[in-house]
Amino acid sequence: MSDTKPTVGVIGGGAWGTALAQMLASDGREVLLWAFEPAVVEEINAQHRNSAYLTGIDLNPAIRASTDLADLAGCALLLVVTPAQHMRHVLAALPPGTADLVLCCKGIEEASGDLMVDAARAAAPGRPLSVLSGPTFAHEVARGQPTAVTLACEDHAQWERIAPQIARPAFRPYFTTDITGAEIGGAVKNVLAIACGVVEGLGLGQNARAALIARGFAEMTRFGLACGAQAETLSGLSGLGDLVLTCSSVSSRNFSLGKALGEGRNAAEILADRATVAEGAFTAPVLQRVARDRGVAMPIVDTVCALLTGDVAAGAAVAALLARPLTAE
Ligand SMILES: NC(=O)c1ccc[n+]([C@@H]2O[C@H](COP(=O)([O-])OP(=O)(O)OC[C@H]3O[C@@H](n4cnc5c(N)ncnc54)[C@H](O)[C@@H]3O)[C@@H](O)[C@H]2O)c1
Numbered sequence: 090m091s092d093t094k095p096t097v098g099v100i101g102g103g104a105w106g107t108a109l110a111q112m113l114a115s116d117g118r119e120v121l122l123w124a125f126e127p128a129v130v131e132e133i134n135a136q137h138r139n140s141a142y143l144t145g146i147d148l149n150p151a152i153r154a155s156t157d158l159a160d161l162a163g164c165a166l167l168l169v170v171t172p173a174q175h176m177r178h179v180l181a182a183l184p185p186g187t188a189d190l191v192l193c194c195k196g197i198e199e200a201s202g203d204l205m206v207d208a209a210r211a212a213a214p215g216r217p218l219s220v221l222s223g224p225t226f227a228h229e230v231a232r233g234q235p236t237a238v239t240l241a242c243e244d245h246a247q248w249e250r251i252a253p254q255i256a257r258p259a260f261r262p263y264f265t266t267d268i269t270g271a272e273i274g275g276a277v278k279n280v281l282a283i284a285c286g287v288v289e290g291l292g293l294g295q296n297a298r299a300a301l302i303a304r305g306f307a308e309m310t311r312f313g314l315a316c317g318a319q320a321e322t323l324s325g326l327s328g329l330g331d332l333v334l335t336c337s338s339v340s341s342r343n344f345s346l347g348k349a350l351g352e353g354r355n356a357a358e359i360l361a362d363r364a365t366v367a368e369g370a371f372t373a374p375v376l377q378r379v380a381r382d383r384g385v386a387m388p389i390v391d392t393v394c395a396l397l398t399g400d401v402a403a404g405a406a407v408a409a410l411l412a413r414p415l416t417a418e
């Protein structure tokens with residue numbers, strides 16, 4: 090019997106897709122990476138580098154790249170790592186098949202209000218879906234630094250099929266069937282990280298940041314429970330774990346966007362300068378809309394929305410949050 094490991098496909102050649110490809114290739118298997126830009130594909134294949142999105146990492150030569158989604162037809166497992174707003178149209182172009190799709194993007198679709206799993210179900214009907222999410226800076230995973238994630242599966246059989254293909258000595262998935270909870274944690278933390286960046290940019294100190302993390306977590310929990318998520322998932326790796334990571338470092342694109350807002354720059358100008366995605370900027374308005382429809386109060390999310398549209402300056406936004414009526418925790 091051959092001991093050849095099945096090729097895994099990764100859809101998305103940004104920082105996270107490339108880092109996941111590097112992690113997956115570390116056990117000697119071939120990884121096929123689909124990237125949107127031909128220049129990214131050429132550089133990965135010729136120089137084993139992705140200088141546009143993951144600088145300073147020598148990629149495993151077992152990673153091959155392609156711009157053709159049809160090339161992924163032979164893969165038994167596909168990790169989906171596009172920005173959230175592009176996922177639906179990329180999956181709609183995927184040739185039909187039965188391979189598991191592991192959704193790794195973090196966000197809510199702006200136009201529909203759908204979680205990624207709902208958008209994927211519509212775009213690629215009949216595919217088994219799971220969600221991988223957690224505290225995962227791409228550059229650390231690419232360097233093989235220890236990382237743990239939530240892998241939310243439809244059932245235990247799916248977990249047993251997928252987890253052994255994804256787990257590595259320094260990359261540990263944890264099982265849950267709470268797909269909604271895993272998705273909401275990853276989507277909401279990006280918005281809250283913008284708020285924490287604002288606090289940093291304004292120089293308001295560590296107490297204020299810790300308060301925002303805790304009150305932000307209360308918002309995430311209220312919203313998650315209203316959508317059917319489980320509290321344990323929200324307080325696990327894909328919720329609180331990722332919230333703490335993303336709210337703690339300028340390595341986060343969302344946090345650094347917030348920091349620049351706090352320093353007085355305007356959102357449109359900051360985002361126009363970037364090729365990389367700060368998902369919280371796209372998720373914030375749709376999250377606000379869905380939360381209002383469900384009657385869930387999210388004052389920090391409301392504040393981020395106002396900052397992103399430029400309706401209010403950072404200092405005034407924080408003053409308004411601090412002036413809210415006193416209430417129970
Ligand atoms: N970077 C991380 O550390 C990290 C970690 C965990 C999860 N994520 C999530 O992974 C997802 C992808 O983020 P990233 O960091 O890999 O991206 P990135 O910011 O590094 O790169 C942007 C990506 O967008 C792609 N893109 C641009 N226009 C496109 C289009 N029209 N159609 C399809 N793709 C297009 C580019 O090819 C590139 O892959 C996001 O949802 C992000 O929240 C990122």
Ligand SMILES: O=P(O)(O)OC[C@H](O)CO
Nearest residue numbers: 223224225226341342343
């Ligand atoms: O750089 P960010 O803010 O997109 O965060 C990256 C990851 O989601 C952290 O888990």
